[in-house]
Amino acid sequence: MVEQVLLNGNPPIELTLKPSARARRLSLRVSRLDGRVTLTLPRGVSRRVALAFAEDKAAWIRRQMAEHPGEVRPMPGTALPFRGAPLTICAAPGRSVRLHEDRIEVPEKDPGRTPVRLAAFLKHHARRVLIDASGHHASALGRPHGRITIRDTRSRWGSCNSKGDLMFSWRLIMAPPEVLDYVVAHEVAHLEEMNHSPAFWAQVEGLMPGYKAPRRWLRENAQSLHRYRFKD
16 A cells, blocks of 8 residues: 655655555655655565665655755746746736736635636646647648647647547646647647658658757656646
């Protein structure tokens, strides 16, 4: 059974103990997405031995946690990236989220709902931009796309199935515009080439010349978009 424990120290380390019948040795992992620390226990290893192992590795764990700051809960006074620009979140009178050049205003009433409101705001804008970009690239390719679905996925930023249906992560709206555009061009190119062959990448290049720079940005910065936690 998965268990949460605290390792002593300054500050204490929250540790998830995860028994595994398949693991062959004790292993520690610090998530690059949210900074969570997981200790995997093989069958037959006692809790006492596992915690002693973690205590011995405490300095390493803290170094890893410092490199990966962990989750950010978007609230007034913090910043949220939108279209690649960090915007300060400000509480203000009103009943809706409002976008300004340098800030995002959220209703000052019931501040606990701020993350949920911001998620809805991001999804709304992401859907509009992703639909427009998909139509643009599909038209340039000369191939119609199917249904467009917007989700919050960790394993992929977009997908295209054999029916031509497209799926995108709404968190792309937090990335620079050219990064979102690259992901859409990538998935739309699959309408022509359902693979990653040289012919596929030629289609991507035709839809978005210079795609390699935003592709590299996404590869290097993807985890930063997943740091923001909008749900309890």
